[in-house]
Amino acid sequence: MKQVPVGVSARHIHLSQEHIAILFGKENGLSVKKDLSQPGQFAANETVRIEGPKKSLDKVRILGPARKESQLEISKTDSFYLGVQPPVRESGDIIGTPGIKVVGPAGEVELDKGVIIAARHIHFHTSDAEKWGIQNKQLLKVRVNGERPLIFEDVIARVADNYALDMHIDTDEANAAGINTCETAEIID
Incomplete structure (x- = not known):
């Protein structure tokens, strides 16, 4: 029998180092809340606000470490709530995806792409x-x-x-x- 453990991924965001600096200030980085199942990956203590065309979501967890490009992973239910229509994609495949506004305590970023429903x-x-x-x-x-x-x-x-x-x-x-x-x-x- 080929059994595998299941991890349920709630909505979360991966941020580039540039966007972390804008959202939290150049002197601040991400701090580890807890380690995740994949080696070297963690849920950060830091969260952001996501502002969609219809509604907003507060306290969206950041997963670290920093990535090359920022990417928001949400469920289909979240997409209806926010008013965006992201495709189902593998993580990192963000070309041609919708963008969204991300708000942190020190600033905000308007992503021109990066919203997906993770495959x-x-x-x-x-x-x-x-x-x-x-x-x-x-x-x-x-x-x-x-x-x-x-x-x-x-x-x-x-x-x-x-x-x-x-x-x-x-x-x-x-x-x-x-x-x-x-x-x-x-x-x-």
Whole structure:
């Protein structure tokens, strides 16, 4: 049986170093609230306000460390609330995506792109992928056995030496299946 832990990703933002300096001041950086499942990644203590065409969201968590480009990851439900229409994309694939206003305590940034609904995926350490015969970018079927069992299709395998085994879905997907972080899922193909 190919079981993987499930991580539920709530809305969050990744920021470039330039945008961190604008939003929080040049002398300030991100501080670690807690480490995440992927090595070197963390949830920051710092949060921002996201202002969409319809409504705003306060206290959106920043995930660190800084990235090359800023990117906001939200659920479909969040997109309706904010009034934006982001595509489902892999993290980092932000060309042609909508932008949004980000407000911090020291300033604000108008992103011209970067709003996505993150495609569901599983991070595999290279050794786990080899053991199970899984290739990078392979599309998988995964069964979750929550209160409302579901089979997720087109789950993207992301394989790298610096990844830890973990499936990432958003809050809409987790709620549909009635599951929480730390539950397990089974790869069925």
